[in-house]
Amino acid sequence: MGLACLSLVGIAVSLVGAAFFLEKRAQVDIPLWTEGEKGVIVEVSGFQDRDGLYRLPEGTTVSSFIAALKPNAAGEVIVPPYLGVLPLRPGWSLRRGEDGMIGLGEMGAAKKIALGLPLDVNNATKEELMLIPGVKEATAEAIVRFRRDAGGRVRDLEELLGVKGIKEKRLAHLRKYLYAGPGVPTRRAVLGDDRSYRR
Numbered sequence: 001m002g003l004a005c006l007s008l009v010g011i012a013v014s015l016v017g018a019a020f021f022l023e024k025r026a027q028v029d030i031p032l033w034t035e036g037e038k039g040v041i042v043e044v045s046g047f048q049d050r051d052g053l054y055r056l057p058e059g060t061t062v063s064s065f066i067a068a069l070k071p072n073a074a075g076e077v078i079v080p081p082y083l084g085v086l087p088l089r090p091g092w093s094l095r096r097g098e099d100g101m102i103g104l105g106e107m108g109a110a111k112k113i114a115l116g117l118p119l120d121v122n123n124a125t126k127e128e129l130m131l132i133p134g135v136k137e138a139t140a141e142a143i144v145r146f147r148r149d150a151g152g153r154v155r156d157l158e159e160l161l162g163v164k165g166i167k168e169k170r171l172a173h174l175r176k177y178l179y180a181g182p183g184v185p186t187r188r189a190v191l192g193d194d195r196s197y198r199r
Contacts, residue, residue: 040090041055043094043107043111045095046097058087060087062085063079076099077100078100080101091117091118092107110131118176119178119179121143121157121178122147122180129143146162156180157180
């Protein structure tokens with residue numbers, strides 16, 4: 001009997017704690033995404049109880065999104081000016097470092113594939129390409145070798161028809177999982193210098 005009462009008290013405390021957490025989370029003024037609207041899925045870390053995945057309206061900038069998270073973050077938050085003006089792209093990962101600086105990266109490949117987000121063929125490693133259903137080691141190696149031989153960049157997925165073993169049908173399958181893009185922006189890409197600010 002005593003054990004049952006103790007269990008009920010434990011469950012009650014857990015529910016009250018969960019309600020408090022959800023109420024706290026609801027106070028953040030995050031731009032809302034509505035069904036049918038084009039949205040971007042991004043990941044956030046370093047914001048304690050605000051960490052996780054967010055689906056936001058297209059065009060939401062890094063600065064406006066971080067400003068919505070900031071009131072509940074512990075400590076300073078610094079968004080580099082070149083980064084703040086960028087509109088968020090699907091699959092980006094924003095991380096607040098111990099120094100408060102916001103860094104930009106990409107979600108892990110497995111997470112992106114699980115969320116239905118394509119991988120940038122120009123950044124994907126052999127191991128990441130092998131996470132794509134139907135892509136074996138030999139095909140992944142051939143794609144990486146083809147990319148390297150093409151000067152390190154595939155400009156259009158159509159070029160993958162030059163990879164041994166990839167024909168129209170397989171390319172159609174790969175289009176669900178890959179895109180040919182610039183990858184995550186670096187300071188060099190934005191300002192034209194050699195320092196990368198990927199984190």
